[in-house]
Amino acid sequence: MDSIVIGTAGHIDHGKTALVKALTGFDADTLEEEKRRGITINLGFAYCRLPCGKTAGLVDVPGHERFVKNMLAGAGGIDIAMVVIAANEGIMPQTREHIHILHYLGIQKAIVVITKIGMVEDDFRELVVEDAKEYLATTFLQQAPMVQVDSITGQGIPELTSLLDFMATGVRREAVSRPARMPVDRVFSVKGFGTVVTGTLNEGSISLNDELGVYPQGLPVKVRGIQIHEQAVPTARAGQRTALNLAGVSVEQVRRGCVVAARGSVQATCALDVHLSIAPDASQPVKRMERLKLYLGATEVLARVILMGRKQIYPGEECYGKLQTESPVIARKSDRFVLRSLTPVQTIGGGRVVDPAAKWSGYTDDQALAIMQTKDKGTSQQVLEAFARETLFGDKDAIASAANMYDVGKYFETLMQNGRIMFFENRVVHVEALQTLLEQTLSILEVYHTQYPLRAGIPKAELQEQLEFAGRPREFEWLQGWMKETGQIGQSGLMLYKAGFAPVFSKKLGTIRDEMLAAVQKAGYSLLTDNELVGNDKDRQTVLEALLQTDFMTVAGHVILLRTLYLQAKETAVRLARAEGAIRLSDFRDSLGTSRKYALLLLEKMDREKFTSRQGEERVLL
Structure with missing residues (x-):
């Protein structure tokens, strides 16, 4: 079953839910309060079959500014966005905010849908359309096609369906072969089955009886049921709206924002290297160490922003920085995120993850900035080397995963031929990391020889304790061997000494x-x-x-x-x-x-x- 995900966006009461019903026949508002108040509060879901044969899962998001966090939980996995603007009101505050959000989430395909055209005269409708085009020309939607519809009479719905069908044929899935990862946007219990989670499967595939993990907790689970658009299936693939019945975990142990993923394929983190972008119409600059709300996948978490080389970033500007989250999150390189201010509560920016497990190192801001730029915009080989440089004896697969790269054997081979890395078993040793460790070793030996000039050298165990190195004994032995082979250190029994040193007795x-x-x-x-x-x-x-x-x-x-x-x-x-x-x-x-x-x-x-x-x-x- 080849599927895509279509999401709505727009101001409250602009007809998003009615549009979804006109396309699919489903009423996405399922909560009693939603029907009573006539507004969408939580995420709604529906589906339909497109003429091209693909099944479209539709995510209906709330338009009220109080429920933006619910909108964000469902917007991250969509392939095509329908930006809804009511003909009787035009561009409104949440229209602008939702457009900003779609931009920061990196949505590439979008359609502007003018709804409720039957409620207004043609002259007023044309005025709204021109006003919308003028505003959209300043956004990433300047080239987006526009369709005018009436969801009650069905006017324009065939044209919209045809346009969605055309766009759907251009959606490609490149992440199916990667380890499974699905942000959870709903959690509930079904009598007789137990815990069920739903979300858009971002990467990989999930099959019945797969043993996965719920992160950031790392809880082991087993898949005992899969549904795609209310149909039981043996396997779900990247890009599909998916419901999983999980064994081994209770409803209370999972929440919106958790991630279901292949075991060991992701790592919880509280520090992200990021590229930030602040909205041109943000009400104020973002200051270094300012506390913001971070929306990543389906997660909402508080975070502090640490800007690289500057004290604040102004509306319309971009820069690199770090996000220090107040609770663990799951991310991959290139994941998109949104930032909202605490006071006043509004979307002020967003960006992309450069390193999902940022290091707190002794780098200067200029050095850290250069490394981030390489990780973000370097060639594939440069990116892989930048991640390899930060770990000594790093696992090859772990380095590739951190860089969000696969099939990297040729890049590792080239780096080795160019003398940039060496291998110890399946682990990568970067020459610059090795040189740093050598300098630390020689410094420790110099201090030791000065303090104990009559001793033959420092005991191996004592040297390993003092080094900023937590490797295994075999790796430490390899390091010593390399340092001896290059003539940097010598050995006497169990003692190591700096080359050229000898005890001198008076x-x-x-x-x-x-x-x-x-x-x-x-x-x-x-x-x-x-x-x-x-x-x-x-x-x-x-x-x-x-x-x-x-x-x-x-x-x-x-x-x-x-x-x-x-x-x-x-x-x-x-x-x-x-x-x-x-x-x-x-x-x-x-x-x-x-x-x-x-x-x-x-x-x-x-x-x-x-x-x-x-x-x-x-x-x-x-």
Whole structure:
């Protein structure tokens, strides 16, 4: 079933609901209050079959300024807009506001429909038409076709249907192959079925028994029923008005503004990089950090606007900025949004999402602005690289998703050939991000070498703690390997140091070092303690700390041993285990020529290292 979505827009009582009924035969006003008051309050839905064979789902939106938020919840997914202007009133305040909204939502196809032509004389109607054309010439609707109708008599309805049919043939679906995403505009419960949500499926397809998620909560759900225009179907596709019966979630857990999507395909965020546009007739400029209402998909949320490089933006101007939302939202790059002021309540602007998961970085405004411009208007390769640059070891698919790009293998390949990125398994390493991390590493090493000039270097674990890097151990090992291969750092045991660094002992400290080495070597397996080596001498303590990174190690607590002797003790344990089938304390003690106490300390250390395992009074190799 090939479908499109047609939406109405216009001032209250200009005949939108009557027009929908004339086109479809359905009364979209279903609430008792709507019928009693004669106005549309909530979204209404109807459908009809067009001559081209496509099914048109019609979204009837309220025209009263108090219900603009309801209008916005249904306007985001429409393919063709019918801007309704009553012949007996002409352009009115909500006409202008709805036109602004359609513009900010990026609606490309629209028809201007002059309704109620049977209620006025021809001269007055012509005056209204000319006045409308004069205003529309200043908007994105300047080239939109205009049709005059009377929804009661049916005059003009065939011409309007024909025009809608012609436009419908030009609607193309490019997002069917992408992960499913559907903003929820209605939630209700059906007896015997449970939770039902409706919306326009923006991307992808949804089939029976699909396991999806409800976001931003991330609630897992299963699709147990799908309806398109009141007909049960096995699959819904992008562009269709869709009703989903969801298992695993209650009505109370879902609300208008939630998004049903493929699991893991979207990410909740409270920070968006955006391109902003302020309406020419906005009553006042928008100031940096001003609190506004953000309408994104079917979501309404409060947000603060942070302008890039300026303190305010005036009516008719555009700029880049960030939106800091007060609760999580779901977005993709290039999604359109609308902004309304809190006082007075009016639509003042809108724009498009540049980055759905904006970073709070140390960039200057100029740097952040340049990055946003590249993400927004760069070539496909430039956009992909801009997103890759901001993450170290970023997943290829996640980077492509953030950039809202697919089939990006050729771009990654070109970036790699040009030396802009490297790969570690399925993860992308951008050379600039890598260079930043290298500079951080060298800075940490310089500080460490200054603070501890006698130590061979910084322990690996300590370096990883200090770095602004939260990768996995294997990724950290890869980083170290790259830094060593490029000659930036060196390694001594478990210590890392800046290339060219070497501990420098003064004559006095060098003498102490030689004395300590000789003492520990002479003691052999009759182990000495750090107190026996140092006492209260600060210089000796400094030397001991340096030697513990190179020649010495602690066996237990404050007991000191040469690293080479410990390795020899392990070899002895291996020899005994192979010869006797197990390691007995007495045999180990005699082989080392030490006391039972020190032999036991050595074996217990091997146990802790999982080199040996105690079984009764004996030990075996692991």
